[in-house]
Each structure stands twice: as structure tokens, then as C-alpha cells.
Amino acid sequence: MEVAFAAEREGRASVRPSSVVDNVYDNIYHRLMSLEIAPGARIPIDVFARDLGVSQTPVREALSRLEREGLVWKEHLIGYSAAPQWTRKQFEDLYAFRLLVEPEAARLAAIRMTPEALQQLEESAADMGHGEAPVDRNTRYSRFARADAQFHDAILKIAGNEIIRSTLSNQHVHLHIFRLMFHTRVTQEALEEHENLLSAFRAGDAQAALDAMRIHVERSRDRLLSAFE
Numbered sequence: 179m180e181v182a183f184a185a186e187r188e189g190r191a192s193v194r195p196s197s198v199v200d201n202v203y204d205n206i207y208h209r210l211m212s213l214e215i216a217p218g219a220r221i222p223i224d225v226f227a228r229d230l231g232v233s234q235t236p237v238r239e240a241l242s243r244l245e246r247e248g249l250v251w252k253e254h255l256i257g258y259s260a261a262p263q264w265t266r267k268q269f270e271d272l273y274a275f276r277l278l279v280e281p282e283a284a285r286l287a288a289i290r291m292t293p294e295a296l297q298q299l300e301e302s303a304a305d306m307g308h309g310e311a312p313v314d315r316n317t318r319y320s321r322f323a324r325a326d327a328q329f330h331d332a333i334l335k336i337a338g339n340e341i342i343r344s345t346l347s348n349q350h351v352h353l354h355i356f357r358l359m360f361h362t363r364v365t366q367e368a369l370e371e372h373e374n375l376l377s378a379f380r381a382g383d384a385q386a387a388l389d390a391m392r393i394h395v396e397r398s399r400d401r402l403l404s405a406f407e
């Protein structure tokens with residue numbers, strides 16, 4: 179079954195037996211990220227349950243998980259729909275905020291870095307760069323989005339400011355960004371910028387970490403802005 183394989187590839191099947199809910203979640207998650215389910219489109223529980231060959235309960239549970247992640251919305255008496263695409267205003271506000279907090283968080287992370295934390299960051303960055311050949315481009319992007327979110331969150335965690343970390347986490351930045359556009363070079367350039375960040379962390383250079391994060395967020399903004407043109 180295709181959805182079961184998806185869960186296995188994500189490496190979560192080894193953590194605990196993959197449940198029906200996990201499979202349903204993965205299936206809908208990838209369809210949202212690849213825009214196969216268009217932004218704003220309705221997601222009728224009964225139709226999805228029938229298509230996936232499951233009861234309505236796991237679909238309901240998967241959708242409430244996706245709602246917490248900001249990918250679907252629930253409206254009273256109407257039901258679930260895919261979250262709308264970001265507006266340019268939302269995008270610009272979010273990036274202005276990222277530029278205020280993420281470079282500073284990278285500076286703090288460089289100061290508080292331990293060999294263990296650096297090791298984990300290196301592994302997380304390597305996961306992003308050396309995944310096995312993707313089945314298709316969109317699957318690759320939705321996986322990259324998740325890995326990138328984890329990489330940035332790991333830096334915020336090391337920085338140690340939980341207000342910054344939870345505020346950014348609640349914006350679900352990466353999920354929305356990777357629904358915006360699907361160009362291969364976004365992935366490749368971001369990887370090079372991550373590598374610059376890692377060099378700064380390896381050197382214990384707080385100023386270089388701040389600069390590398392500022393440049394990464396600015397370039398990411400500039401690359402993605404074309405999605406609104």
C-alpha cells in the first residue's frame with residue numbers, strides 16, 4: 179500500500195508500528211504540500227475515508243493533527259478545507275519577523291553550541307542533502323520542507339529562547355513556503371546556505387552565524403518572492 183511505504187520512508191515506522199491514522203495523515207499531508215489538494219479546497223471526511231478505504235475516525239484524527247499544523251482549517255457547519263495560500267502581505271510580514279529573530283537566535287546558538295548539539299545539526303543537514311532519489315519532485319519538496327523546519331527549529335532550541343522558538347513554530351513557516359513554489363534550485367541553494375551556517379557553528383563564530391542566518395533568510399525571501407509575481 180502506497181501510504182504505508184510513505185510512512186516507512188519517513189523513518190517513523192521504526193519508532194512505533196505505523197497506525198492507520200499515520201498513513202492517512204501522510205497521504206493527506208503530501209497531497210496538501212504538492213497542491214494536489216488546492217489551497218482553499220474542501221476536504222470532505224466521508225469522501226476521503228471512502229477513497230482511502232478507511233473509516234471516518236482516522237480521517238478525522240489526521241485532519242485535526244493537520245489543523246494544529248496550520249495546513250487545514252475547520253469551519254463550523256462547513257467542515258475542513260485546505261489552508262489558503264499565503265498572501266504577499268503575510269509572506270512579507272513573516273519574513274520581516276524572521277529577519278528580526280533568526281539571526282539573533284543563530285548568534286545565541288553559536289555561543290551555546292555543544293559538540294553533541296553540533297553533531298545533531300550536522301546529521302539533520304546531511305539528511306536533507308543526501309536523501310535517496312525522490313519518487314517525484316513534489317514528494318521531495320514536502321520532505322525537504324519538514325527536514326528544513328527541523329533544522330531551523332534545532333538551532334532555535336540550542337539558542338535557548340523558548341518564546342522565539344514557539345512563536346516561529348506556531349507560524350508553520352516552512353509548510354506554507356514549500357506550498358508556494360517548487361523549484362529545484364530552492365533546495366540546492368538553501369543547502370549551501372545551511373552549510374555556511376554550520377561552518378560558523380563549527381568555528382564557534384557567533385557573528386558569522388548571525389550573518390549566515392541573515393543572508394539565508396534574506397535569500398530565501400528573495401527566491402520565494404517570485405511566487406507572487
Ligand SMILES: [Zn+2]
Pocket residue numbers: 326329330368372394
Ligand atoms: Zn533553511
